[in-house]
Amino acid sequence: MPPAFQPSGGRFSRRRVLSGMLPVAALALLSACGGSAAGNAATGTVSAGSATTSSGAPSVAASTVSSATVAATASSASTSAAAPAVSTTTSAAISATATSSAAAPATAVSRAANSLVVWMSAAAFSLTDGIGADLMKPFLAQHPGLTLQASIESSLDKFKTQVAGGTPPDLFHTQGYVQTTWGVTGIVEPLDQYIARSKNVKPTDIWKFKLDELTWQGKTYALPYSIDSRVIWANDDLYNRAGLDVQKLPATWADMQTAVTKTVVLQGGTNLQQLGWDPFGGSGGRLTFLVPFWQQGGDFAPGDGSKVDIANDMGVTALDWTSKMYDLQGGYDAVTAFGKAQAGGDGIKLFYTSHTAHLYGTIATKAEFLTKVPNLQYHIGQYPLPPNGKLATYSGAWALCIGTGAKNADGAFALIDYFYQPDVQTKWAIAQLRVPPSPSVAQSVNYTQNDPLLKLTVDAMPYARFVPSVPGGEQILPILDKAVLTVLQKKATSHESLQNAQQLCQVEIDKYRK
Numbered sequence: 001m002p003p004a005f006q007p008s009g010g011r012f013s014r015r016r017v018l019s020g021m022l023p024v025a026a027l028a029l030l031s032a033c034g035g036s037a038a039g040n041a042a043t044g045t046v047s048a049g050s051a052t053t054s055s056g057a058p059s060v061a062a063s064t065v066s067s068a069t070v071a072a073t074a075s076s077a078s079t080s081a082a083a084p085a086v087s088t089t090t091s092a093a094i095s096a097t098a099t100s101s102a103a104a105p106a107t108a109v110s111r112a113a114n115s116l117v118v119w120m121s122a123a124a125f126s127l128t129d130g131i132g133a134d135l136m137k138p139f140l141a142q143h144p145g146l147t148l149q150a151s152i153e154s155s156l157d158k159f160k161t162q163v164a165g166g167t168p169p170d171l172f173h174t175q176g177y178v179q180t181t182w183g184v185t186g187i188v189e190p191l192d193q194y195i196a197r198s199k200n201v202k203p204t205d206i207w208k209f210k211l212d213e214l215t216w217q218g219k220t221y222a223l224p225y226s227i228d229s230r231v232i233w234a235n236d237d238l239y240n241r242a243g244l245d246v247q248k249l250p251a252t253w254a255d256m257q258t259a260v261t262k263t264v265v266l267q268g269g270t271n272l273q274q275l276g277w278d279p280f281g282g283s284g285g286r287l288t289f290l291v292p293f294w295q296q297g298g299d300f301a302p303g304d305g306s307k308v309d310i311a312n313d314m315g316v317t318a319l320d321w322t323s324k325m326y327d328l329q330g331g332y333d334a335v336t337a338f339g340k341a342q343a344g345g346d347g348i349k350l351f352y353t354s355h356t357a358h359l360y361g362t363i364a365t366k367a368e369f370l371t372k373v374p375n376l377q378y379h380i381g382q383y384p385l386p387p388n389g390k391l392a393t394y395s396g397a398w399a400l401c402i403g404t405g406a407k408n409a410d411g412a413f414a415l416i417d418y419f420y421q422p423d424v425q426t427k428w429a430i431a432q433l434r435v436p437p438s439p440s441v442a443q444s445v446n447y448t449q450n451d452p453l454l455k456l457t458v459d460a461m462p463y464a465r466f467v468p469s470v471p472g473g474e475q476i477l478p479i480l481d482k483a484v485l486t487v488l489q490k491k492a493t494s495h496e497s498l499q500n501a502q503q504l505c506q507v508e509i510d511k512y513r514k
Contacts, residue, residue, distance in 0.1 A: 112147045116411040117169040119153040121398060124432060125173060125226060126152060131431035139418045146411065156474075159403065163187050168403030171412035176224060176399035177469040177477070179214045183221030184471050184512050188401040190219040194413040200420035205438045207461050210397050213469035216305070222399035223416060226428075227435040228362045229395035229457060229464050230284065232384070236377040238263055238274070238357040249381035253292075253321060256358075256384040257328070263357035264329045272330055272338040275356035279322045281339060281347030282361030284394050286484040287467050287477065291360075291383050292318035294392035294465055305470045306513060308505045310480075311498035317386070319487050319494040332488035352376055362396075363457055364433040380453060382460065395435075395464030435461060472508035479504045 111117060118127060126132045127150035140146060151169070153159075156178060162168040182188040195201050201223060203211060210224040232249060239246045242262040250256035260276030267273055280286045290300070298314035301307060326332040336345075339356075343349035351359040352373045359365065360383065369376050383393060400419070402412045418424060425436040426446050435457060436442040442461060448454040468476050483501035486492045492500075 111407065112149060114145050115147040115149050116171070116408050116415065117149045117151075118171045118173070118412075118415065119151050119159070119169045120173045121152075121154040121175075123152050125398075126150070131427060135424055135427060139415065142418075143411070143414070160187055163403045163405060166405045168406055170402065170406040170408040171415055172401050172403060173225065173398055174401065176210075176213055176222065176397040177467050177473045179222040179399055179401055180216040180469055181471045181473055181512065182401070183216055183219060186404050188221050189404055189406070189409060190221055191223065191402065191413065191416075192220050194416075195220060195223075198413075198417050198420070200417050200422075202438070205440050207437060207439060207464060209463075209465050210395070210437065213397070213466055214399055216471065222401035223420075224397045224437045225400050225416075225419060226398040226432060227395060227437060227461075227464075228283075228364065228397070228433075229393050229435060229460060230282065230288075230360055230362050230383075231380045231393075231453075231456070232382065233351060233359040233361060233365065234379045234381070235351060235354055235357050236379060237354055239379075242357070246379045249379055250384040251381070252384050253386050253389075257325070259357065260325055260328050266330055270330060270334070272334055275329060275335060275338060275350070277325060277329075277358035277360075278335050278339060278347060278350070278356060279325050279360065280484075281335075281350060281356065282359050282365070283347075284360070284396070286481050286488075288360060288394045289318055289322050289484050290465070290467070291392055291394050292321055292386060292389075294463075295383070295386055295389040297390070300468045301470050301509070306509065308502045308509060310505070311495060311502040315498045316494045319484065319498065321386070322484075323487055323494070326488060331490075360394075362433075363453060366453070367433055380456070382456075391460060391463045393460045393464050395461070395466055397466060468505070470509060471512035472505070475508045476505045479508070 120127055120132070127136050127148065132150075136148060136150075140148060153169075154174070156174065159168065159172055159174065160182075179188065183190060195203065203220075206224065207227070210227060211220070214220060214222040214224065234246060234249050236246045242259075244259060244262060250259045256277070262276070263274065264276035265272070265274035275281075280288060282288075290298075293310070293315055296314040296317060298310070298312070298318070300310055302309055323332070326335055329335050339345055339347065339350050342355045343353060347356075347359060348361060348365055348368050349372075350356045351361075351365075352369055369378070382391065385391070400416050402409050406412060419428070420438065422438070422441045422444075425438060425441045426444070428434070429436045429442075429447060436447055439458075439461070441447060442458050448458060467473070468480070470476070479501050483497045486497045487494050491497075
């Protein structure tokens with residue numbers, strides 16, 4: 001296995017960094033990536049020739065106006081600002097979440113002989129049930145005698161503790177934005193030596209921005225897997241009531257402002273009865289303000305990633321615009337209170353119960369519609385563009401990493417290599433409502449199935465970005481979230497708040513500089 005990477009200059013020891021790092025904020029872990037993750041572990045063990053499931057592969061059934069039967073999590077924005085909206089009518093149910101067969105907290109890693117210990121971050125990604133178990137059968141058959149110990153475990157702090165104690169899992173499927181921090185502090189292994197001799201992992205065939213998020217100073221510390229991205233959803237019924245054309249979703253910021261003005265219902269100017277759009281109400285939360293920032297050409301830490309550049313005209317314009325969307329509807333606090341009252345703060349539920357005309361959420365949202373509102377009608381489109389803006393989409397990503405001190409690092413990368421097989425990518429992405437990490441796979445008809453939703457998603461993926469994924473990311477995300485909230489609650493101007501956030505973020509990045 002490759003030697004463990006040690007930060008230069010002796011400035012950080014692994015134990016010192018592990019003990020000094022702050023816990024990840026709930027927003028960073030859940031909202032930023034647009035997914036939930038179980039805090040405890042559920043463990044299952046399977047061996048070659050005996051990989052079985054308790055429930056079988058998840059059943060998938062869907063009927064839409066398009067010819068595809070399955071959707072995958074991704075973002076929707078076409079390369080043209082005037083791309084036609086896609087019409088979809090839900091009419092069936094989809095079940096893609098596997099549950100594990102046991103439920104014991106993974107407070108320690110105990111190993112069977114010739115074992116491969118894997119932590120998957122959510123039950124939907126189980127390797128002992130559903131599609132995961134099915135895909136493990138041929139892998140285990142290729143490795144006779146290997147025992148797979150797969151758990152559902154999402155805790156970043158628990159993983160760091162296991163590394164510090166010399167007992168990490170061999171493979172961890174977890175948040176992507178922390179990987180460069182973990183790399184420079186020796187928590188995870190660089191994977192470059194493995195990648196160089198990999199059969200299936202080809203850096204030139206991985207979405208560029210997604211791979212860049214996991215790379216620092218020439219070293220690759222993880223590989224993307226289970227990518228998601230987002231689209232604008234529009235409720236047909238509320239559009240029709242407002243006299244808007246569902247075939248022409250907002251293509252520009254000005255269009256969206258008009259649509260919000262026509263779909264919001266404010267009695268007496270203050271009593272909200274219906275929202276036009278909560279920009280941060282879908283998966284991703286307040287950090288999706290980065291989308292209009294990217295659309296203008298913004299880059300959180302351009303160049304070598306050592307200098308933060310967010311308190312500029314692009315950042316101010318992005319935050320001012322999203323703040324204006326709330327002001328048109330009575331203000332951020334009023335919109336938030338309305339969402340809590342009508343849907344318990346669940347932005348997706350707010351949309352499918354027809355309390356808001358728009359939602360910015362992942363394609364996995366389609367599954368939510370199918371299971372809850374069989375007759376809901378909606379259209380999808382890209383995030384509207386500013387003047388002279390360019391396509392951008394908010395795309396969260398889980399990543400596969402190998403902890404420093406892993407007892408079976410070779411086996412861990414063998415599993416990564418297997419996951420990157422084109423057929424495995426396709427099966428996993430379809431069943432898990434995700435985007436394949438390889439463009440060649442994502443662009444194939446085997447994945448898109450001529451489904452307009454998935455094709456629109458793939459068109460956006462070359463421009464798919466995520467939260468700042470530089471060393472210090474665990475501390476940076478809460479700083480940015482607070483900066484946005486401060487502006488929305490009128491406690492500071494966009495420039496003042498972003499200037500303060502830029503300084504605080506720079507402090508965090510500087511901690512990891514050589």
